[in-house]
Amino acid sequence: MSGDTTSNSDDDRPLASSSPVKGVNGHLNGKNPDYSDVEMDDDDGDEDDIPLSQTRRASVLPPRRYLKRKKAAVSESSSDDDTPLASSPPKQSSTAVRMPGAVVATTVPVSVAQRNGLKKQVAVKEGPSDDEESIQTPVKKKPPRKRVKNEGSGAGASKPSRKRKVKVESDVELSDDDDDDKPIAKASAKKVKNEDTESSSEDDKPLATPSPQKAKDGFGEDLSKSKKKATKKKVEEDKANGKGKRKAKKEEEDEEVYRWWDINIKEDNTVKWITLEHSGVCFPPPYEVLPSNVKMKYDGKEVDLPPASEEVAGFYAALLETDYAQNNTFNKNFFEDWKKVLENHPPRNDVQITSFAKCDFRPMFEHFEAEKARKKAMSSAEKKELKKKKEETEAKYTACLLNGRKEKVGNFRIEPPGLFKGRGEHPRTGALKFRIRPEDITLNIGKDAPIPIPNMPGKWKAVQHDNTVTWLATWTENVNGNHKYVFLAAGSSLKGQSDMIKFEKARELKKHVDRIRNNYTSDLKSKVMAERQRATAMYFIDKLALRAGNEKGEDEADTVGCCSLRCEHVTLEPPHFIIFDFLGKDSIRYYNRVQIDPQVYKNIKIFKENKDDDDSLFDRVNTSGLNKHLNSEMKGLTAKVFRTYNASITFQRLLDEANLENASLQEKHNAYNKANRLVAILCNHQRSVPKTHDQSMEKMRYKLKALRYDRMKLRHALFGLDLKYKKQAKFREDDDESDLELDWIATHEENLKAKEIEKAEKRFAKDNEKLVEDGGKPQKDLILKHKIENIEREFKQLESERGKETATLKTSKTAEKIIEQIEKATEKIKTCKLQMMDRDEGKEVALSTSKINYLDPRITASWCKIHDVPIEKLFSKTLLTKFPWALEVDEDWKF
DNA sequence: TTTTGAACTTAGCACCGCTTAG
DNA sequence: CTAAGCGGTGCTAAGTTCAAAA
Structure with missing residues (x-):
């Protein structure tokens, strides 16, 4: 742990963020200490123009932000003195950093008009390439974007979404034609039954299932083909060496598994399905009035x-x-x-x-x-009965027929009415969420499929047949006007395919990442403000795995991501540290103090100049511009791909680095979790500390102490046998025992005694029961009394030994035996300590989020094969059904 | 352009049922 | 066998992204 700062500023890996620790606070503050320093290494004196463009101050801010920020417990740390830069603009900036061309601008609050004038100057000043950008004015009018989505109830029935150009059949056929000589067809709806080997299925492209497959399967290109081969080979191998058996059995249970991953997946899969049948959605039961005696x-x-x-x-x-x-x-x-x-x-x-x-x-x-x-x-039988009933009524909703194959539906249960539970300081939290009726719902279903009947009175708002989208039903929620959808389950082929595409995209980034990093690194010095900011933002997105950070509306919680960071969210700390402190998605606090590239440090300082706390840090950057640029660096690249990429590549690296030679299963598991945890920390996946955490820590602490106590007793007993042991270092009292105060020992022994007595009593009672049962008569109470007296005596003895280095063991043992026990105890203590640390460090880290969304499951699958760990230990049942496509990789697969 | 809409992924939390320690 | 504790699941909120509309 520890690694607070950034021990590893290795250039190419994400900075390990210091765990989401709270306090820290080592802000040196003080007034802009060594400016010179910062300036120094700046080979390009191009600073000057930058701040210029910077000067315009925002001004247009809705006051609310300001207020709000103040409240937000988050930024206490960065009070005035820590932020020398931001607070009083003119003072410092003008003096400290001198920028000839810019003086005027910096010292004087610039009006729009002035700005324009300045701009000219600026442009001229620094070299030829100055561009429009660097001057552009209205920095930051925060778009008063107010999404007034509202009552979705309006008439505007559903026009088949106007999304991407809806490619239709013709198109489908097309793609079909050109990209495959042959295999596609066969590949298409291959249903692999248990024993069904490739060979047989080869030719029976079952037309039964609408040949649809063709349309969308069929990946593309090189990669796909080789990959497919690989998989096939693999399957054969498995069969050969007996693993096949296991698999076969599994598949028997599932009847048919559609192995879509054996088929090439097209990246451009505009058409999502050919035929689609489903039963619609399941409405919650109507409201039942309370008994008449219950009244508010x-x-x-x-x-x-x-x-x-x-x-x-x-x-x-x-x-x-x-x-x-x-x-x-x-x-x-x-x-x-x-x-x-x-x-x-x-x-x-x-x-x-x-x-x-x-x-x-x-x-x-x-x-x-x-x-x-x-x-x-209720009795468990009753409960079961109830459950069964529910399952029966819901059964028809749980699955649909996609291209003729059965697929699980995800959230087919319509959200019941209730109060909106917005997270963080959501302005609308608590608002009434209406009951959804059929009139609110638009269905999406195959043309030829029967239209389901709602399970409550009413008629669907609309029914459409758009096969370029994957949802089965949608409605607009009344509180925020957000759209809700019913999708297929995570384990469905559609979701699986897009998941796989996601990870393949992230892997593709591997090939481009060096170039991209070089580019943005040099852009960090760009003379064009917008580029410089963009490069800086990219640096954070890459190194720290920040989210893109879209603008948010007034009627949402005030949270930010990279592009929407405001000055108040970052604090510089000389020489090269930055402290992030802001609320991210779900109003989860992101706190991180890291060392950053000197140029980035300098940039941030510049960006903050002459701005207020609530001004946008990257006033020239927004997510769509950023993504557009990313897309130009690599097709399909967006900010979030970096998160996936960095999470997975880091995970792979950590796993590879762990030394697991002859490690036990448990140790392997720990190593895996550790890697998982580091990734979760990188992505800032938090959870609230379990309510019972303190309590369970306390318990563990006690247990640990008890173990130390045991070992102490053993040591003392050993000395009793032969004083020579006392001289040996390994039997000397160590720090571990130093906290065993007499008080505690007394209490502990008291506890032990109580337990012993209880045990004795219980045994006594039990024995008696048995005797009676067997027709005998019970022991006399006297016997119990004796027993208890014995125990008392034992503990008297212990009491007399307190504070002394002597001990009498209940059973006398040889020195060897005792030594062995001491060693065992030492081991136990170690494990216990580790466990505690583990638990404590992990108390606010959620591992599951990264496992589900960011870590390429194939990393886990291949690691399991290499290290002979049953994957069930690492993937829950749902994860296993979510990632069927990943489980067959061979062990040399790397992300 | 900029804003809005639509569709899909990612997120934490409450609750539930299964282990596990006692 | 029971209580406690824990991981797994369901739920639904909150993001990102892309494209149409204004």
């Missing part, structure tokens, strides 16, 4: 709510004991929306509800709790 109170009086408003009240009541109920925004939004419902469905007993504070939802809450308890208390 208003101002102490019971309120008789009609179902509609009772339901909403219930949504809130259920959350009474959660943090949501402590959140003012949440309460406000809920109450406002609830009042709207109340207007149309007022209490039947004429209570006027106007004050949130007077509402008492407790009775409802308690009723829910009771219900929960009741459910929990």
